[in-house]
Amino acid sequence: xxxxxxxxxxxxxxxxxxxxxxxxxxxxxxxxxxxxxxxxxxxxxxxxxxxxxxxxxxxxxxxxxxxxxxxxxxxxxxxxxxxxxxxxxxxxxxxxxxxxxxxxxxxxxxxxxxxxxxxxxxxxxxxxxxxxxxxxxxxxxxxxxxxxxxxxxxxxxxxxxxxxxxxxxxxxxxxxxxxxxxxxxxxxxxxxxxxxxxxxxxxxxxxxxxxxxxxxxxxxxxxxxxxxxxxxxxxxxxxxxxxxxxxxxxxxxxxxxxxxxxxxxxxx
Amino acid sequence: xxxxxxxxxxxxxxxxxxxxxxxxxxxxxxxxxxxxxxxxxxxxxxxxxxxxxxxxxxxxxxxxxxxxxxxxxxxxxxxxxxxxxxxxxxxxxxxxxxxxxxxxxxxxxxxxxxxxxxxxxxxxxxxxxxxxxxxxxxxxxxxxxxxxxxxxxxxxxxxxxxxxxxxxxxxxxxxxxxxxxx
Numbered sequence: 001x002x003x004x005x006x007x008x009x010x011x012x013x014x015x016x017x018x019x020x021x022x023x024x025x026x027x028x029x030x031x032x033x034x035x036x037x038x039x040x041x042x043x044x045x046x047x048x049x050x051x052x053x054x055x056x057x058x059x060x061x062x063x064x065x066x067x068x069x070x071x072x073x074x075x076x077x078x079x080x081x082x083x084x085x086x087x088x089x090x091x092x093x094x095x096x097x098x099x100x101x102x103x104x105x106x107x108x109x110x111x112x113x114x115x116x117x118x119x120x121x122x123x124x125x126x127x128x129x130x131x132x133x134x135x136x137x138x139x140x141x142x143x144x145x146x147x148x149x150x151x152x153x154x155x156x157x158x159x160x161x162x163x164x165x166x167x168x169x170x171x172x173x174x175x176x177x178x179x180x181x182x183x184x185x186x187x188x189x190x191x192x193x194x195x196x197x198x199x200x201x202x203x204x205x206x207x208x209x210x211x212x213x214x215x216x217x218x219x220x221x222x223x224x225x226x227x228x229x230x231x232x233x234x235x236x237x238x239x240x241x242x243x244x245x246x247x248x249x250x251x252x253x254x255x256x257x258x259x260x261x262x263x264x265x266x267x268x
Numbered sequence: 269x270x271x272x273x274x275x276x277x278x279x280x281x282x283x284x285x286x287x288x289x290x291x292x293x294x295x296x297x298x299x300x301x302x303x304x305x306x307x308x309x310x311x312x313x314x315x316x317x318x319x320x321x322x323x324x325x326x327x328x329x330x331x332x333x334x335x336x337x338x339x340x341x342x343x344x345x346x347x348x349x350x351x352x353x354x355x356x357x358x359x360x361x362x363x364x365x366x367x368x369x370x371x372x373x374x375x376x377x378x379x380x381x382x383x384x385x386x387x388x389x390x391x392x393x394x395x396x397x398x399x400x401x402x403x404x405x406x407x408x409x410x411x412x413x414x415x416x417x418x419x420x421x422x423x424x425x426x427x428x429x430x431x432x433x434x435x436x437x438x439x440x441x442x443x444x445x446x447x448x449x450x
Contacts, residue, residue: 094421101425164404171400172393175281181388184400188380188407192425195411199419205319208412209326223412227330229404 053262057179058118060170061109062261064183066125067163068106073124074133074159075099078152083141088149091200095156098193105186112182123267127259132236132252133159139239139248150201151238151247157197157221158236158252164190166254168229191229198223216246285392288438290345292386293395295434297338298351299382303375304331305350310362310372320416327372327409331379334402341395354378354432369413376410377429385433 053059075095078084084091110120133155140151167187171180199207202221211220218235219225231254239248285293307328310316316324339346354375361371383403390396407427414424 097421097425168400168404171387172397177390177396178388180390180396180400181384184384184387184403187400187404188384188427189425191404191408192411192427195408196415196419196421196424199412199415203415205323205416208323208416223415224326224330224405224408227333227405228398229401231401 051262051264053257053260053264055173055257055260055262057174057176058113058116059260059262060173061113061116061179062118062121062263062265063125063255063259064163064166064170064186065106065109065113065121066123066261067128067159067166067255068102068109069122069124070128070133071102071156071159071163072099072106073129074137074156075102077137078156081141083149083152085149088153088200091153094196098156098160101189101193105189108182108186112179119263119266121261121265121267125255125259125261128162128255132162132250136236136238136250139250142240145238145240147238147247153197153200154221154236154238157194157201158234160190160194160197161234162252162254163187164194164229165231165234169231169254187229195223281391281393283392283394285341285390285395286438288436289390289392289395290342291436292389292433293338293342294345294347295351295432296383296386296399297335297342297346298349299354299379299432300331300335300338301348301350302352302355303379304328304335305355306358306362306372306375307331309359310368313362313368315365315368323412324372327376327412330405330409337398337402338395341392341398351432373410373413373423373426374429376406376413377427378432380406380410380427381429381431382433385431389433389436389438391438 075098078095079092079099084095106122110122113120136151136155136158139145140148140155145151164187167183167190170183174180174183198221207220208223210222210225212218213220234252236250236252237247238250241247307324311321311324311328335348339348358371358375362368380403383399383406387396387399387403390399410427411424414420414422414426
């Protein structure tokens with residue numbers, strides 16, 4: 001016995017007719033033009049393709065130069081905005097000296113770059129600034145941050161370590177041994193800066209080598225973090241403490257393929 | 269820059285030390301052993317105690333580790349002999365804590381300068397990687413002596429030191445050129 005009622009039959013047939021009409025309207029029967037621009041007026045612009053970036057000595061050195069300008073800009077901001085206050089104001093001369101050193105590094109690097117046939121790079125690495133430095137500055141300059149000056153020193157310490165690790169890391173990528181030596185000469189200046197800042201943040205003989213914060217389980221800032229220069233992410237803890245007294249933790253890394261200063265990158 | 273080499277169309281340096289590299293690394297090992305012995309002399313002098321002694325001992329042990337790491341790089345070519353010239357230059361300056369600090373800072377700066385010059389001659393990438401990571405720590409250890417017991421910025425940033433590195437020419441076949449099959 002058939003269980004389909006007359007009402008069900010009418011419903012099914014109605015849906016069938018509607019569906020057929022809908023499908024027909026979507027097809028050639030509806031007068032659809034065979035064009036790639038069916039839903040837009042005019043001709044769509046094809047997506048711009050990024051230039052092919054080739055990593056070579058010039059690109060590595062331009063990237064290093066950009067980091068020097070990141071440091072220069074950060075130190076300049078600390079000085080111009082009076083961020084080194086209280087007991088940290090005594091670091092003003094040191095910060096000026098560090099900034100001068102970074103400017104000298106940038107000049108030396110650009111000399112090498114031009115000698116290798118490249119184009120000098122005289123501005124900060126935009127990506128490093130955007131993903132690391134600006135977020136850190138925003139956190140540490142919050143009006144309710146009780147440790148702003150100390151956090152500025154912590155940011156500077158982290159940036160010096162990023163620069164040092166960058167130079168150490170590119171040693172095996174630079175093609176010429178003399179360039180490797182030039183890179184590590186600059187790295188030595190960066191680690192000396194880092195040691196001075198580390199002693200300000202966590203001073204004394206007991207803090208020279210690696211130690212661990214018993215409360216957080218994290219590594220304390222150390223002047224000599226280990227027997228070999230590390231190539232690892234650099235932790236930075238800054239900003240207003242939360243209800244548990246913990247600050248925001250950031251993790252800084254050396255430039256990668258998406259933050260290299262390729263030949264086609266220029267200062268805007 | 270982990271993928272940098274993979275995307276870089278250029279000649280490929282050797283990983284292992286060349287014969288000239290081995291001579292350079294022999295020299296580097298000698299100065300590291302001398303530095304270790306100088307730190308041991310300072311630590312055993314009785315002029316340091318507590319955390320300060322622990323720091324002196326740690327720095328000395330780092331140099332011992334560097335000598336062993338270089339031993340691993342050059343194998344049978346290693347002499348494991350300290351550089352007597354460097355040792356004798358500074359061993360007489362360990363008489364007081366203050367002179368010891370100056371001496372050990374000079375040793376660290378001398379090693380950093382020497383190893384940097386050696387790095388500038390090495391063809392082998394494995395040794396270059398290790399030496400680069402040693403040099404940055406030696407510079408840190410030199411700077412520490414300018415920050416303790418109190419900060420002296422000029423001393424902490426002072427890197428003036430003469431390199432002791434010999435100049436050893438590389439054989440012309442040291443670098444392997446990358447070729448593209450046609």
